[in-house]
Amino acid sequence: MIALRAQESLSAAPYSTYRIGGPIDRAYFPCSMNEAVDLLKGLDAVTVLGWGSNSLIASRGIRGDVLITRKMDWVESVSSTGLIFGAGVHLAKSAAAAQKVSLHGAEYMIGIPGTMGGAVRMNAGALGQETAQVVQRVWVFERESKTVQVWSANECQFQYRHSALEPNKHIVLQVECEFAPGNLAEITQMMEGSIAFRKAHHPTEPNGGSVFKNPKPETAGALLDEMGAKSWTEGGVRVSPMHANFIVNTGEGTSTDVLRLMVRMKASVFERHGLTLQPENILMGDITEEEARLWSYLQRRDLSGIDVSEVPEFLRGLF
Ligand SMILES: Cc1cc2nc3c(=O)[nH]c(=O)nc-3n(C[C@H](O)[C@H](O)[C@H](O)COP(=O)(O)OP(=O)(O)OC[C@H]3O[C@@H](n4cnc5c(N)ncnc54)[C@H](O)[C@@H]3O)c2cc1C
16 A cells, blocks of 8 residues: 655645635645545544635644545446546536435535535535535544444535535545435526626635625625625625625735624624624635634624624724
8 A cells, every 4th residue: 555645735725716815734625435544544643625615724734644635536336316526526527416316405516616525514505405405425434433424414404505524634535425316407507597697796816705604594795795794804805896795805805804704794793783694715724823713703602792802803893
């Protein structure tokens, strides 16, 4: 067995759709389940990255070992309605694989720029469909026991944009999905509609999708739009003029810029509506002290009676 070689001091920015992120100490790109398992057995700690489409990577980069799944991109048919996907299969490829054999249930994947592993961890969804509806079994490397376990959909405990997979502890290796027999014309129409909608409503500048989860029945985008957030900027990032729940990198954005803007968005929605937005984006890497403070504020579920000394200085006027 030849040990998988690491790429050293690789810039993380091309591996995040924000195009933000400093150097990764050691990055690994396994191509098969065996390669991934052998690698993981030999590592004490690891950060896992799919397509980086929901991840804000620290501008100081990621210390230690990072497993990037995008070469784990196999697709296998297991029955007339069942497909197995490697954790790194891009969701557009998954949608196309299901469409090719007229299977219904994967249409939403066409417009989501992530991987199957990231979609399971985040329970990604759109068009009224979500990953939880199609997952049958998930092959998970459990870091504590260093073994591969097969989880049922129940064990994944899917919720809105959330699952029981713990960051960097439970690593998705492959996923079996069950779809319904469908009508090719209807499947294609749904997929084309999704692509057209995204072209019309989503920014083209680098971004990480929705920064906050929707506080149902409201949408974070509508609440923020109403407050004029589309004109807000911070350093090298700004709220997208096309979608108030997206932050775009205008060129020189940093992870601190994104977090500061998110804090302003969260604080303002609380001030105006009394609603506490929760981040959908995930922060990873070697964060500064200020970033740690901003992130801890962003994760607070209750902002009422907040001690003003906990609020970042530039926001104190809001409280
Ligand atoms: C333009 C745009 C539009 C988007 N639209 C949608 C949408 O409509 N609906 C939606 O739900 N999301 C959407 N997203 C968000 C994002 O695409 C999804 O959350 C996607 O599932 C993330 O997959 P990823 O591979 O990029 O994950 P990453 O960003 O790489 O990782 C996200 C998290 O999952 C973990 N992870 C990744 N791979 C694995 C693995 N194999 N095993 C264990 N953990 C893993 C990472 O450690 C991290 O904690 C959008 C993003 C963008 C940029």
